[in-house]
Amino acid sequence: MRAPTASLEPLRERPFRLLFFGRGLSAVGDAIVPVAVTFAVLRHGNATDLGIVLGAQWGARVLFLVAGGVWADRLPRQLVMMAADVLRAVVQAVIALAFFTGSVQVWQLAVASALFGFASAFFNPASTGLVPSIVSAKKLQEANALLGLMRGLTEVAGPTVSGLIVATLGFGPVFAIDSASFIASFACLAAMRLPRDLQRQEGRSVIGDALEGFRLVLERRWMVAGLCADVVSNLALAALFVLGPVVAKQHFNGARDWGFVLTGGAVGGLIGSAIALRYKPQRPLFVGYALGITFALQLLGLVPPLPLPALIFGNGIVFAAIVILNTYWTTMEQQHVPPEALSRVDSLSWVASLVVFPVGLVVVGPIAAVIGVRSTLVLASGLAALAVVIALSVRDVRELRRIELPQTDELLLTAPEP
Structure with a gap:
C-alpha cells in the first residue's frame, strides 16, 4: 500500500x-x-x-x-x-x-x-x-x-x-x-516558464495533420475498440438523461428527486476520482471497461424503478465508474501515443462522443413514444452491456498495460510503437 x-x-x-x-x-x-x-x-x-x-x-x-x-x-x-x-x-x-x-x-x-x-x-x-x-x-x-x-x-x-x-x-x-x-x-x-518549443512540422497542412492523427488512432486497436464502445455507451447515456426525469416524474417527486439522483452521480464522480488517485491496475482499460456493466444495471433499475435511495446510490456508482475509465483512458493516451501527436489524437477521441451524445438526446424521445419508456430503457441497457462486450472482446483492450517507470525517469515519455 x-x-x-x-x-x-x-x-x-x-x-x-x-x-x-x-x-x-x-x-x-x-x-x-x-x-x-x-x-x-x-x-x-x-x-x-x-x-x-x-x-x-x-x-x-x-x-x-x-x-x-x-x-x-x-x-x-x-x-x-x-x-x-x-x-x-x-x-x-x-x-x-x-x-x-x-x-x-x-x-x-x-x-x-x-x-x-x-x-x-x-x-x-x-x-x-x-x-x-x-x-x-x-x-x-x-x-x-x-x-x-x-x-x-x-x-x-x-x-x-x-x-x-x-x-x-x-x-x-x-x-x-x-x-x-x-x-x-x-x-x-x-x-510556468516552460520552454517555448514550436512543434509545427513544415510542409504539412492542417488536414494532413488531422489525417495523421486519424491514422495513429486506427493503428491502435485498443483505441478503435474503445471509441466504438464509447459511441454505443453514449447513446445509452442519452437515454438516462432523457428518460430518467420522466421516470422521476411518474414514480417519484419529479424534479426534486431527479436532482437527488444527479447529485448522487456528482458525488460518485468525486469518489471515482479519489479511487483513480490511489488504484493503479496493471491493465487499466480492462478494469475501466469492466466497470461499465454498472451502467447497464442502473438503466434496468429504472424498469420499473427501484426505491429512490437505490437509484441515487446506483447513479453514484455509475459516475464513479465513468470517471475512473476516463482517467485511465487519458493516462493510456499519454503513455502510448507519441507526444507530438497527443493533442490531435485526444481531440479525435472526443469528437465521436460529442457528436453521438446529442444525436441520442434527439432520438430517445421519439423512440420512447413508439415503443414505450420501459422498452426504451431496456434497449438502452442492452446497448450499455454491448459497449462492454465490444471493448473487452478486443485483446489489446484487455491486455494494454501501464508503463511503469523508475521514479527518476525524465518528465517526457516516449510512446512505444502500437
Whole structure:
C-alpha cells in the first residue's frame, strides 16, 4: 500500500501545481455558469432560444475540436491554452457588462456560447497534451485524477452556489466571476516558464495533420475498440438523461428527486476520482471497461424503478465508474501515443462522443413514444452491456498495460510503437 501522500506527489512539481490551481479556479467559474445561462435565456427568451444557445456552444466545440487538437500539436500548448483563456475571459466580461447595464439579448448569449465552445475546443486538447510534459511519467495517473477531483468538487457545489448568486445578486456577477477565473488561469499558465518549443512540422497542412492523427488512432486497436464502445455507451447515456426525469416524474417527486439522483452521480464522480488517485491496475482499460456493466444495471433499475435511495446510490456508482475509465483512458493516451501527436489524437477521441451524445438526446424521445419508456430503457441497457462486450472482446483492450517507470525517469515519455 502506498503512503497517502504519494497520491499528491504531482503537486510537488511546480508547473503541474500551477496548472492544477489554474484549472481549478476556472472550473469554479465554469461550474456556476450553466444554471445562470439557462435561466437568463428563459427570462429573455423561450425554450427554443435555450436550445439555440446551448447548441451553439456544443456545435462550435465539435466543429473546431479537431482543428484545436492539430494546432495544440503544432504550437506551444501553454500558449494555446493562454490564448483560449484570454478569449473566454473577454467573452464572459462582455456578457457580465451587458447584464450590469441591462442591455443583454439572447443573440449575445448565443454568440458568447459559440465563442466559448470555440475556445474550449483548443484549450482541452492542449491541456491533455501538456500534462505529460510537466509531470513525471510515473505520476501521470495521479495528475489526471487530481484534475478530475478538482473538477468534480466544483461540479457538486457549482449549481447551488450559482442559484444563490442569481437569486441575491443577479446574473451579471456569475459571468464576472467566470471571467475573473479565466484571468487567474491565464496567470497560472504564464507563470510556468516552460520552454517555448514550436512543434509545427513544415510542409504539412492542417488536414494532413488531422489525417495523421486519424491514422495513429486506427493503428491502435485498443483505441478503435474503445471509441466504438464509447459511441454505443453514449447513446445509452442519452437515454438516462432523457428518460430518467420522466421516470422521476411518474414514480417519484419529479424534479426534486431527479436532482437527488444527479447529485448522487456528482458525488460518485468525486469518489471515482479519489479511487483513480490511489488504484493503479496493471491493465487499466480492462478494469475501466469492466466497470461499465454498472451502467447497464442502473438503466434496468429504472424498469420499473427501484426505491429512490437505490437509484441515487446506483447513479453514484455509475459516475464513479465513468470517471475512473476516463482517467485511465487519458493516462493510456499519454503513455502510448507519441507526444507530438497527443493533442490531435485526444481531440479525435472526443469528437465521436460529442457528436453521438446529442444525436441520442434527439432520438430517445421519439423512440420512447413508439415503443414505450420501459422498452426504451431496456434497449438502452442492452446497448450499455454491448459497449462492454465490444471493448473487452478486443485483446489489446484487455491486455494494454501501464508503463511503469523508475521514479527518476525524465518528465517526457516516449510512446512505444502500437
